[in-house]
Amino acid sequence: MNRILLNITLLALASTLLAACSRTKEFTAELDSDDIGTQNITLTYFADDAWNTEQISALNGHFSIKGAVSGPTYFEVYTSSGTLLGAFIADGGDEITGRLSALNPENYHLKGNDDSQALVKWIADNRKALDKKDISAINRAVAEEIQRDPDRFLATALLLNYFSFPGYEKQALQLLQLIPEKYRPRDYTMGAEQLLSASLAADSASITNIRTFCQADSILTFTPNGAHINLLILTDDQCRAADSIRQLIATLRAGAPTAKQLRITDLGTDRDTLLWHSNLRSLPQDYPSGVDRLWLNEGPATEGIAPLAPTDIPYFILADSTGRVLTRTPSATAARAAYGQWRRKI
Numbered sequence: 001m002n003r004i005l006l007n008i009t010l011l012a013l014a015s016t017l018l019a020a021c022s023r024t025k026e027f028t029a030e031l032d033s034d035d036i037g038t039q040n041i042t043l044t045y046f047a048d049d050a051w052n053t054e055q056i057s058a059l060n061g062h063f064s065i066k067g068a069v070s071g072p073t074y075f076e077v078y079t080s081s082g083t084l085l086g087a088f089i090a091d092g093g094d095e096i097t098g099r100l101s102a103l104n105p106e107n108y109h110l111k112g113n114d115d116s117q118a119l120v121k122w123i124a125d126n127r128k129a130l131d132k133k134d135i136s137a138i139n140r141a142v143a144e145e146i147q148r149d150p151d152r153f154l155a156t157a158l159l160l161n162y163f164s165f166p167g168y169e170k171q172a173l174q175l176l177q178l179i180p181e182k183y184r185p186r187d188y189t190m191g192a193e194q195l196l197s198a199s200l201a202a203d204s205a206s207i208t209n210i211r212t213f214c215q216a217d218s219i220l221t222f223t224p225n226g227a228h229i230n231l232l233i234l235t236d237d238q239c240r241a242a243d244s245i246r247q248l249i250a251t252l253r254a255g256a257p258t259a260k261q262l263r264i265t266d267l268g269t270d271r272d273t274l275l276w277h278s279n280l281r282s283l284p285q286d287y288p289s290g291v292d293r294l295w296l297n298e299g300p301a302t303e304g305i306a307p308l309a310p311t312d313i314p315y316f317i318l319a320d321s322t323g324r325v326l327t328r329t330p331s332a333t334a335a336r337a338a339y340g341q342w343r344r345k346i
Contacts, residue, residue: 025092227263
């Protein structure tokens with residue numbers, strides 16, 4: 001287990017915070033930042049199979065961390081307003097020093113181990129993509145770095161903290177397996193491996209019968225037959241009226257005006273039918289028509305949906321009349337592109 005015991009200067013932590021096992025070794029970090037002055041900041045790290053957070057007091061832009069880890073550990077530091085100041089990697093025996101800066105990336109530098117220095121360089125080299133949240137470019141940069149040198153913990157840290165899995169599950173699993181076991185601790189990567197394996201298994205899944213509730217609150221079994229292509233959209237009260245969903249429905253329905261050509265079904269994952277009905281009544285009057293609306297009483301875990309491993313809400317599933325899944329994606333843009341491709345084939 002990658003357990004950690006933190007004893008943070010300027011903050012009195014209970015000695016029972018986390019009991020370090022006998023295999024742990026101490027590290028220290030002395031860090032500065034021009035962006036924070038005197039305030040409480042937040043340190044996040046992965047230990048005991050979960051993400052943990054601790055409050056740290058920074059005084060005049062300086063804070064100190066003393067911890068014990070059983071192996072390399074990835075840390076992120078956030079301001080009191082939630083802005084990411086920077087990240088570093090620490091292992092037992094390390095003495096990390098440096099400066100973090102969200103406002104001036106040129107002032108972000110670290111010393112103390114090769115992984116932290118390489119992390120800073122990778123972030124600097126890919127600053128434009130990170131600032132734009134360009135998933136394709138970020139994933140490509142992570143993949144290139146791992147392929148260039150998989151024999152270090154940095155490879156695991158980049159994959160699990162910067163690589164976006166949805167739509168890239170197969171590549172993510174390949175990259176994870178490229179990293180030697182020595183540098184991908186089981187307790188650190190187990191959750192990701194299970195998620196990716198389930199998602200890839202869903203690629204061969206199909207839609208048969210889905211138990212749903214209709215707007216009359218009676219049970220209705222959804223079956224894919226009757227339409228050349230089915231578009232299932234998992235939604236909730238937070239995203240149902242989103243422009244991306246409305247535009248997708250309007251565009252596809254304009255090109256396929258009949259349910260025989262394309263059946264669009266909104267599968268509500270709202271927490272209960274009261275909220276679901278209330279949200280449906282509040283939809284804008286100009287909301288696109290030609291959509292069936294059903295409710296899943298177990299949300300994404302509903303039998304018939306769970307094997308498809310939806311990773312987010314909203315989530316878009318294209319299937320043909322036999323229930324064969326054509327694509328699964330959290331992106332309305334990707335769903336639209338996939339429909340365009342499959343429409344010409346079916």
